[in-house]
Amino acid sequence: MKKTATLLLLALALGAATAHATSIGAEVYGGLSVPIVQDDSDQGSQFGFRLPVRVVPLLCLEPFFASSQLGDKTQTFGGVSYTRDGGKLTGYGLNARLGGAGAGLSFFPYVGIGNYKLKKSGLADETDVGYNFGLGMQLTPMPKFGITLRGELNAIPINDASRKYGNVTLGVSYDFLSLP
Amino acid sequence: MNRLRLLIPSVALAALTATGCFLVTGQFIVSVALGNLSAVNGLSSAGKYIDLAAESSDYKDHKSKLKDIPDIAVLGTIKNNLPAPVSGEVWLVPNPSGSTLLADKTAVQAAGGIKVWSLALAANETRNIDWDTSAGLFTSAGKAALTSDIKGDGIFALYVFGSTATYDLTITNGQIVVVISAGP
Numbered sequence: 001m002k003k004t005a006t007l008l009l010l011a012l013a014l015g016a017a018t019a020h021a022t023s024i025g026a027e028v029y030g031g032l033s034v035p036i037v038q039d040d041s042d043q044g045s046q047f048g049f050r051l052p053v054r055v056v057p058l059l060c061l062e063p064f065f066a067s068s069q070l071g072d073k074t075q076t077f078g079g080v081s082y083t084r085d086g087g088k089l090t091g092y093g094l095n096a097r098l099g100g101a102g103a104g105l106s107f108f109p110y111v112g113i114g115n116y117k118l119k120k121s122g123l124a125d126e127t128d129v130g131y132n133f134g135l136g137m138q139l140t141p142m143p144k145f146g147i148t149l150r151g152e153l154n155a156i157p158i159n160d161a162s163r164k165y166g167n168v169t170l171g172v173s174y175d176f177l178s179l180p
Numbered sequence: 181m182n183r184l185r186l187l188i189p190s191v192a193l194a195a196l197t198a199t200g201c202f203l204v205t206g207q208f209i210v211s212v213a214l215g216n217l218s219a220v221n222g223l224s225s226a227g228k229y230i231d232l233a234a235e236s237s238d239y240k241d242h243k244s245k246l247k248d249i250p251d252i253a254v255l256g257t258i259k260n261n262l263p264a265p266v267s268g269e270v271w272l273v274p275n276p277s278g279s280t281l282l283a284d285k286t287a288v289q290a291a292g293g294i295k296v297w298s299l300a301l302a303a304n305e306t307r308n309i310d311w312d313t314s315a316g317l318f319t320s321a322g323k324a325a326l327t328s329d330i331k332g333d334g335i336f337a338l339y340v341f342g343s344t345a346t347y348d349l350t351i352t353n354g355q356i357v358v359v360i361s362a363g364p
Contacts, residue, residue, distance in 0.1 A: 037206025040251060040359045077211045077355040082255055084311045122315030123251060161205040161247035161361030 029171030296322025
């Protein structure tokens, strides 16, 4: 996985250079992850990072890493309460976002694809390709520095069904390389 | 530009929905009470004939759109009443010929029974079986068989035996809990 991620980042960096990227940055973020229609896990936290590479002024490619610690779920059976591990979801992939580069306040939609692993106590790890899409709002109070609020739906197909999560995250980004 | 901004999420949603409508599935919990059981060698078998559709309205509601069984657990309290170690075992008979329980482990094995779950107990030990631990105690073959049955007619029988020739186990408030992935 580390090798794949490294190769992906190298490819993106090379791609950005050859495509005359206008900026390369880094963003750390954190927030909430809410399982959707899942009786066996509860709301948890999410953190991660993104590496926004602005290929052209209106298109930004973002390799990302995300890690969610989902909340345990307590259910009562026969009058006795039992708690199930909510699980830990990690993933890495690539987002494509449109716009959101302007000064001040800007809005942008984005879509992404990633490789996700769900670890849950007592079960074999589940690894699958997942998709995400959402809307973001970026505040750029000064050049190169941004504060981003995003809401997204993350869906991971597993055996003809899916696990879905609603994520709300707040991130801080900095463009460490800007090209004319 | 505004058109493009709307187009991306719309196309994404349409593509995801078109790939089998996996977006409209969810994970639901189905539980069946096994009750209080006494499993003693030489006495009548301890177990339960289960028709999931009759036992659980949740299962009945989702049965036709059942996609996967991501998690199964046996819950409750199990007590070893003898001063010797033993493993408490749960056996599955996938296609019981009727609701009457079979006589013993030999008869269960002859009927195609499969050991699905096992928990080691020390002498005179009592264990409250927690959900996380229980989920990891299923045998892979047993879990596959139980999953197949739940995805099929949902009719099967579960038995509790000891792993040794002489055993005396008490199960209190036993439950079988199944997480199903299904459509609405």
